[in-house]
Amino acid sequence: MRRARAGCGNLEAVSDEPAEYLRRIAYLLERAHEPTFRVRAFRRAAETLDALSGDELQARSQAGTLMELPGIGEVIARTIDEALAGETPVYLRRLEATGGIPVSEAAAQLRTLLKGDLHTHSDWSDGGSPIEEMARTAAELGHEYMVLTDHSPRLKVANGLSAERLREQLDVVRRVNEEMAPFRLLTGIEVDILEDGTLDQDPELLAELDVVVASVHSKLRMPGEEMTPRMVRAIANPHVDVLGHCTGRIVVGKRGRPESEFDAEIIFAACAKFGVAVEINSLPERLDPPKRLLRLAVEAGCRVSIDTDAHAPGQLEWQYRGCERAAACGVPEETIVNTWAADDLLAWAARAR
Ligand SMILES: [Zn+2]
Ligand SMILES: [Zn+2]
Numbered sequence: 001m002r003r004a005r006a007g008c009g010n011l012e013a014v015s016d017e018p019a020e021y022l023r024r025i026a027y028l029l030e031r032a033h034e035p036t037f038r039v040r041a042f043r044r045a046a047e048t049l050d051a052l053s054g055d056e057l058q059a060r061s062q063a064g065t066l067m068e069l070p071g072i073g074e075v076i077a078r079t080i081d082e083a084l085a086g087e088t089p090v091y092l093r094r095l096e097a098t099g100g101i102p103v104s105e106a107a108a109q110l111r112t113l114l115k116g117d118l119h120t121h122s123d124w125s126d127g128g129s130p131i132e133e134m135a136r137t138a139a140e141l142g143h144e145y146m147v148l149t150d151h152s153p154r155l156k157v158a159n160g161l162s163a164e165r166l167r168e169q170l171d172v173v174r175r176v177n178e179e180m181a182p183f184r185l186l187t188g189i190e191v192d193i194l195e196d197g198t199l200d201q202d203p204e205l206l207a208e209l210d211v212v213v214a215s216v217h218s219k220l221r222m223p224g225e226e227m228t229p230r231m232v233r234a235i236a237n238p239h240v241d242v243l244g245h246c247t248g249r250i251v252v253g254k255r256g257r258p259e260s261e262f263d264a265e266i267i268f269a270a271c272a273k274f275g276v277a278v279e280i281n282s283l284p285e286r287l288d289p290p291k292r293l294l295r296l297a298v299e300a301g302c303r304v305s306i307d308t309d310a311h312a313p314g315q316l317e318w319q320y321r322g323c324e325r326a327a328a329c330g331v332p333e334e335t336i337v338n339t340w341a342a343d344d345l346l347a348w349a350a351r352a353r
Contacts, residue, residue: 032100119307125150126158137313197233215244224261268300282322
């Protein structure tokens, strides 16, 4: 039996031979930049299987002696057993669902609970794709909803939307919703927290939006004594629902960017008090907040949203990274706002303050 697989580079089809599954796993790990030793382990095991007859492999699987073969450990043995039983191996299924990123059981479980994404960009600001394409991809990933959160006017480098352009965008969102129901594209913004803690968009317009993510993008290096009140003022703003990538750190690149300085206890106490969700930003260059702060947010009783901050459709898959961090830091499922159905999410976002 051969099954077509869409969009998988040079391996567009695999047979259900165990060795082919192992090669497919190696390919996906490689594509996700996983360590070479891990990739090689799966390729070597595939070669080991090539040298065996089908009967011998069956016999070993039944006798439970696969792990006596060189280079075959528990995960690979289980993968072979599942393939021989006519199933798509769990490890492969998980990799395919996570864009090749191996994730823990707990993170995979958490990901299945997420019903939407609250932080995404289109080509209206600094994203690479049209609104509709982002929404279609989110729907294909199984999301019930996606919040479109393009940038606000003062973020000129990101082609932030003026009030006028945002109003135009709301018309487009309306049309997309008509076409894509029951999937819901929710209206939103990633609004800049200005230097004095006010927000970079008309309050009436912010009030109209379904979800408001507020983030610091400028003057990230101001002293903590100034950054803390700046952020608290934004958190206390009745329009704000989510605090985006709170430290502003960048963890890749030559220098990266250090975390902004602020009093985390005060910030998270404010988020808890005003019902603002602390975002777990899944972008690999951000992975914000760091785990020590995420644990602090959990202790403070904050709500959390696990978002991608996707700037392209493929990045909408990256919630797994955030799930991994949430699982590692013991974030309770019921506090994750995007595990909620759209109506519950909207009721929370419209909460009286
Ligand atoms: Zn941002
Ligand atoms: Zn963003």
